Amino acid sequence: MKKNLIVFGTRPEAIKMAPLIQKFLNNKNFDTKVCVTAQHREMLDQVLDFFEITPDFDLNIMRPNQNLYSLTATIIEKMKPVLEEVKPDYVYVHGDTTTSMAVGIAAFYSGAKICHVEAGLRTFDREYPFPEEFNRQLTGKIADYHFSPTELSKKNLLVENTKKENILVTGNTVIDALFYGIEKVNAENFKDEEIESLKTLLNFQKRIILVTGHRRENHGDGLINICAALKIIAEKNPDVQIIYPVHLNPNVVGPVNELLSGIENIHLVSPLAYPAFIWLMEKSYLIITDSGGIQEEAPSLGKPVLVTRTTTERPEAVDEGTVLLVGTDRARIVAETEKLLNNTEYYNAMSLLHNPYGDGKTSERIVNFIEQL
Numbered sequence: 001m002k003k004n005l006i007v008f009g010t011r012p013e014a015i016k017m018a019p020l021i022q023k024f025l026n027n028k029n030f031d032t033k034v035c036v037t038a039q040h041r042e043m044l045d046q047v048l049d050f051f052e053i054t055p056d057f058d059l060n061i062m063r064p065n066q067n068l069y070s071l072t073a074t075i076i077e078k079m080k081p082v083l084e085e086v087k088p089d090y091v092y093v094h095g096d097t098t099t100s101m102a103v104g105i106a107a108f109y110s111g112a113k114i115c116h117v118e119a120g121l122r123t124f125d126r127e128y129p130f131p132e133e134f135n136r137q138l139t140g141k142i143a144d145y146h147f148s149p150t151e152l153s154k155k156n157l158l159v160e161n162t163k164k165e166n167i168l169v170t171g172n173t174v175i176d177a178l179f180y181g182i183e184k185v186n187a188e189n190f191k192d193e194e195i196e197s198l199k200t201l202l203n204f205q206k207r208i209i210l211v212t213g214h215r216r217e218n219h220g221d222g223l224i225n226i227c228a229a230l231k232i233i234a235e236k237n238p239d240v241q242i243i244y245p246v247h248l249n250p251n252v253v254g255p256v257n258e259l260l261s262g263i264e265n266i267h268l269v270s271p272l273a274y275p276a277f278i279w280l281m282e283k284s285y286l287i288i289t290d291s292g293g294i295q296e297e298a299p300s301l302g303k304p305v306l307v308t309r310t311t312t313e314r315p316e317a318v319d320e321g322t323v324l325l326v327g328t329d330r331a332r333i334v335a336e337t338e339k340l341l342n343n344t345e346y347y348n349a350m351s352l353l354h355n356p357y358g359d360g361k362t363s364e365r366i367v368n369f370i371e372q373l
């Protein structure tokens with residue numbers, strides 16, 4: 001029996017690895033263990049609860065306002081005993097976090113084969129996004145097998161001389177997770193306290209603008225500009241309401257609370273667990289975000305996305321016209337938001353229900369590929 005070790009640490013990795021874990025745990029040809037670094041704590045645990053995942057190992061490394069140096073060093077060091085105990089044939093890492101990169105290095109030292117899920121996303125600019133572009137390039141270098149969401153991400157890997165036979169275009173597991181989540185949330189007997197409190201908080205006569213933001217390169221001026229734009233949008237458009245589940249990073253939660261508290265039609269709330277968040281995405285009119293995962297999910301729900309970044313490693317939905325890069329210039333954010341609020345034809349054109357990132361069968365393709373090795 002082949003031994004798998006699936007490792008992740010942050011909220012988006014957990015959401016995107018959950019469907020793969022479910023598939024592997026149901027496959028008798030594999031002995032699959034799950035390890036969380038817990039680079040995130042509360043935001044990770046929310047996901048583990050919803051997908052009913054109990055990790056076999058929990059490195060519990062998160063510290064308040066942690067830095068990249070200690071994060072990287074601690075993960076590599078704490079992975080050693082786990083790798084020595086499990087002796088995996090395959091180690092799975094996801095995307096571009098510091099967990100993915102550091103676990104990739106540790107797995108390489110252990111001699112395991114490294115499988116990179118969501119492989120080949122690139123801006124080809126090491127500074128944007130920082131440190132994610134570096135993390136994913138390095139993980140791509142270390143990985144033995146690459147599961148690319150799209151043809152474009154495969155092409156990016158080929159440019160870097162990755163062996164063609166070790167790349168598989170699979171779609172993105174984020175869509176597998178979304179389909180699972182939507183079905184569970186819409187089931188008749190599903191009850192969720194967060195959703196109930198959102199129903200009380202929000203006025204469904206007003207259109208909802210959903211906002212998130214956390215990128216390191218937006219900390220400081222970028223985030224201040226985004227908040228200023230949101231304030232202008234809220235004041236000029238009393239018929240809309242903005243809801244912002246604020247990421248727990250102190251560099252985000254501090255400025256956002258300071259700049260946006262006490263405005264009548266802006267609701268600042270704690271990070272929502274995945275079911276409440278996807279429920280809220282469905283109820284929203286448009287989304288303003290710098291999140292990677294949300295850019296991928298929103299087209300499946302027919303929601304236009306304004307991305308508060310100037311580059312993206314996910315150009316597919318931009319090309320399809322459902323996602324628009326607006327950067328962090330406050331006038332541009334206000335103008336693009338008001339265009340979507342006031343021009344129905346334009347809004348409808350951006351609300352296409354077509355998703356270039358997957359069909360919900362990504363995990364199945366990954367399991368089949370590994371089974372055939």
Ligand code: UD1
Pocket residue numbers: 010011012039040041042043044062063064065066067068071096097098099131132214216248249250
């Ligand atoms: C991390 C990833 C980023 C990913 C993002 C998803 C790196 C370098 N960054 O950024 O790629 O897009 O997660 O959200 O890998 N915190 C809590 N509780 C939590 C989570 C975070 O208190 O559940 C606070 C802590 O003070 C922590 C800080 O946020 O030290 C920063 O967390 P960290 O994972 O270093 O950075 P993120 O900005 O979350």
Ligand code: UDP
Pocket residue numbers: 011012015212214245270271272273274275277278290291292293294297
């Ligand atoms: N998400 C969530 N609760 C929130 C905000 C986001 O469950 O309050 C989910 C969202 O649906 C998506 C993922 O978290 O699947 C995105 O995570 P994040 O924006 O933190 O990271 P990124 O995708 O930018 O790496």
